[in-house]
Amino acid sequence: MKEWTRDERYRVLQSPDEIKDLYDRIQKSVYRQAYHVQPITGLSSDPNGFALHEGKWHLCYQWCPWGAVHGLKYWYHVTSPDLLHWQNEGIGLAPDRDYDNKGAHSGSAISVGDKLYFFYTGNHRDENWVRTPWTCAAFLDENGKLQKLDAPLFGPRDDHSEHQRDPKIVWNAEKQKYYIFIGAQTLDLRGCVLIYESEQPLTGWRFAGELKVPGYEKFGGMWECPYIVRIGGKDVLIVSPQYTKLPGRGESTNHNVYFLGHMDYDTLTFTPDGPYQYLDYGFDFYAAQGAANVADPEKAILIAWIGLPDNHYPTEEEDWEGSMSLPRELRVKDGRLVQTPIAGVEALRDQALPADGTLPKAGELEIRVPDGDFDLALYCKEDGTGGLRLHYDAQARVCTVDRRGMDKRFNPQVFEVLDVPMDAPLTSLRIFIDRSSTEIFFNGGEKTFTTHSYPTEGERFCRVSEGAELKLWSYKTSVTDEFVV
Ligand code: FRU
Numbered sequence: 513m514k515e516w517t518r519d520e521r522y523r524v525l526q527s528p529d530e531i532k533d534l535y536d537r538i539q540k541s542v543y544r545q546a547y548h549v550q551p552i553t554g555l556s557s558d559p560n561g562f563a564l565h566e567g568k569w570h571l572c573y574q575w576c577p578w579g580a581v582h583g584l585k586y587w588y589h590v591t592s593p594d595l596l597h598w599q600n601e602g603i604g605l606a607p608d609r610d611y612d613n614k615g616a617h618s619g620s621a622i623s624v625g626d627k628l629y630f631f632y633t634g635n636h637r638d639e640n641w642v643r644t645p646w647t648c649a650a651f652l653d654e655n656g657k658l659q660k661l662d663a664p665l666f667g668p669r670d671d672h673s674e675h676q677r678d679p680k681i682v683w684n685a686e687k688q689k690y691y692i693f694i695g696a697q698t699l700d701l702r703g704c705v706l707i708y709e710s711e712q713p714l715t716g717w718r719f720a721g722e723l724k725v726p727g728y729e730k731f732g733g734m735w736e737c738p739y740i741v742r743i744g745g746k747d748v749l750i751v752s753p754q755y756t757k758l759p760g761r762g763e764s765t766n767h768n769v770y771f772l773g774h775m776d777y778d779t780l781t782f783t784p785d786g787p788y789q790y791l792d793y794g795f796d797f798y799a800a801q802g803a804a805n806v807a808d809p810e811k812a813i814l815i816a817w818i819g820l821p822d823n824h825y826p827t828e829e830e831d832w833e834g835s836m837s838l839p840r841e842l843r844v845k846d847g848r849l850v851q852t853p854i855a856g857v858e859a860l861r862d863q864a865l866p867a868d869g870t871l872p873k874a875g876e877l878e879i880r881v882p883d884g885d886f887d888l889a890l891y892c893k894e895d896g897t898g899g900l901r902l903h904y905d906a907q908a909r910v911c912t913v914d915r916r917g918m919d920k921r922f923n924p925q926v927f928e929v930l931d932v933p934m935d936a937p938l939t940s941l942r943i944f945i946d947r948s949s950t951e952i953f954f955n956g957g958e959k960t961f962t963t964h965s966y967p968t969e970g971e972r973f974c975r976v977s978e979g980a981e982l983k984l985w986s987y988k989t990s991v992t993d994e995f996v997v
Contacts, residue, residue: 513824514579521576521583522614525606528997531577535995538832543948543966546874547860547990548818549573549590549598549836552997555580556834558618558678558737558799559815560587561604561630564806565623565652569595571815572604572630573836574618580828582821585615587632589658595813595839595854600996604630604658611636611646611664618678618737622690622713623805628652629713631692633677634664643674647692649714665717669706673697676706678737681713681804687777692717693738695751703735703753707780724781725749725771728788732756732767737799740775740782741812744844747775748812749782750791752799754821761790762927766820768798770849785847792851793932794952794962795915795923796820797837812842813854818949818962826920826966827948835949837962848935852957853944861985869973872986877943882979886938889975890950891918891967896975900950900965902941909934911954913961920966932959946987 525531534553538544549571550556557574564570568591575588589604605616612634619632634646646664653659668676675697682691692708705723710716725731732753739750749771758767768791773784791800800816818835819825825833839854857876865872871891879888884906892899898917905912911932915921921928935958942953945965952961976982 513828516579516581516583520578521581523578524584525577525586525997528995531997532995534831538830539993541827541830541832543827543830544993545835545946545948545991547596547987548838548946548949549991550993551575551832551834552588552600552993552995554578554832555582556588556836557582557817557819557821559801559817559836560618560632561621562801562815563621563623563628563804565621565628566626568593569803570621570628570652571836573817573834579831580825580833585617585635587616587658594856596857596860597990599992600994601656602996605632605650605660607635609634609660612648613637614643617645618799620680620801621804622681622683624683624713629681630658631665631679631681633679635677644668645674645677647679647694647708647717661714665714666708669719671699672704672706673699673701675734680738680740680801682740684777691720691777693723693740695735695738697734701733701755702730703732703751703755705735705738705751721780724779726781726783728784731788737801739800739802741802742809743812743842744810746772746844747782748772748842748844748849749775750800750802760931762930764820764926766798766822768792768800768816772844772847772849789849792816792960792962793930794913794960795927795930796823796964797962802842810843813839814842814851815839816962818964820926823923823926825922825964835946835964837949838944838951840960848958850957851953851960853942853951853953857944860987860990862988863986865984865986867982867984869975871945871972871974872984874946874987874989876985876987877941877945877974878983879941879943879976880981881938881940882977883937885977886980887975887977888941890943890945891965891971892973892975893970894973896973899971899973900963902952904938906937909937911938913952913963915963915965918965919968919971922964922966930961932961934959
């Protein structure tokens with residue numbers, strides 16, 4: 513593993529030429545994704561600024577150009593007509609102001625009339641490396657480029673720690689106000705959310721108070737990347753709590769959870785209907801964010817970083833890592849969140865393949881699971897050994913996913929085996945495989961499991977238990993992956 517000095521990690525990109533060779537080299541990787549958004553070079557992490565504006569989807573990702581390392585963060589901008597085909601647009605936000613000198617950190621967007629506004633954290637550090645997080649804004653200009661405001665909207669509060677970031681903007685029609693939710697940490701190191709309000713998106717911001725989530729006053733040390741949305745009359749609060757271990761999540765100290773409940777803007781209280789739930793049960797899923805301006809009140813559209821902070825992935829040696837998940841649709845049914853792959857994803861199907869146990873490099877599997885215990889080996893060897901293995905124990909109603917059999921193992925100290933407790937007996941699986949990721953939807957979206965996966969040349973096969981029905985398609989390439997900086 514390469515050791516990076518601070519200067520190397522925080523080097524400012526002066527010209528695209530500086531990363532052209534890196535880009536050319538990375539293009540040759542066998543792990544470049546075919547239909548998932550991925551970093552043009554270096555590292556991608558959180559999704560940012562996700563919104564539908566004038567018929568086009570805008571998305572940015574946290575980007576560190578130089579390699580698979582968390583350093584100076586940019587927003588890299590991509591657009592899509594349909595959430596399936598993605599085009600590189602170049603740098604969205606560069607850390608080029610004093611107030612964001614050490615990174616344009618995560619945030620959100622909102623389309624208002626013919627304007628698209630972006631909200632992000634300007635990560636300022638002084639010469640002693642003391643951090644001041646500023647809440648900053650930008651807008652999309654007529655050339656499709658993000659333009660920053662001259663000054664930040666507001667600074668941090670001194671009654672909370674330096675961890676105050678990741679503004680999520682929402683419009684509340686009832687109150688006729690905008691609200692910004694900020695992921696934060698109290699002075700005694702508890703995770704929380706701070707709320708600001710204004711009648712205008714770019715001016716007049718006032719601190720409204722700390723969000724109360726009864727029962728969750730002590731839940732992790734920092735709530736990164738808050739996201740709130742109303743779906744089918746229910747409020748859904750999603751946060752990424754860190755600095756804590758949670759049951760069933762191995763040694764990981766980074767999680768992505770959701771609460772279903774009710775948000776009261778008068779008292780700034782989110783009252784959960786029940787306990788928190790894991791948004792995804794996989795090894796690599798974090799900082800999920802929903803798109804703004806999804807007009808349908810019955811659904812939200814969510815995308816996440818396939819990856820975790822502080823973890824290391826095999827493509828690190830090729831100087832890149834990270835990927836966005838497939839966008840997914842969220843609905844609330846019978847008091848539960850149901851997640852399904854983005855509508856129309858079937859348009860990416862290229863060929864229906866014989867279910868002879870050979871996997872395409874990028875594609876989809878649909879499996880009808882027979883009653884009783886069930887086994888699936890993905891990316892196994894031709895003799896059926898190894899691979900990413902899923903076992904369903906019908907009596908316990910638990911699926912166990914085990915990646916220890918893969919040739920390329922990673923983050924074994926965090927977890928390599930995880931359980932997915934099912935609410936109902938397992939009847940179906942829909943699995944999306946790309947060159948370095950796997951996303952599993954159980955029972956039509958009752959649970960999901962997302963992981964990086966790096967199969968080697970011999971790991972091209974799959975096996976399912978007898979009685980299962982398997983359908984298989986290869987997928988077209990739908991990310992352009994062009995060198996646009
Ligand atoms: C989450 C996060 C955010 C922050 C960003 C910096 O992964 O730590 O809280 O804004 O990454 O890249």
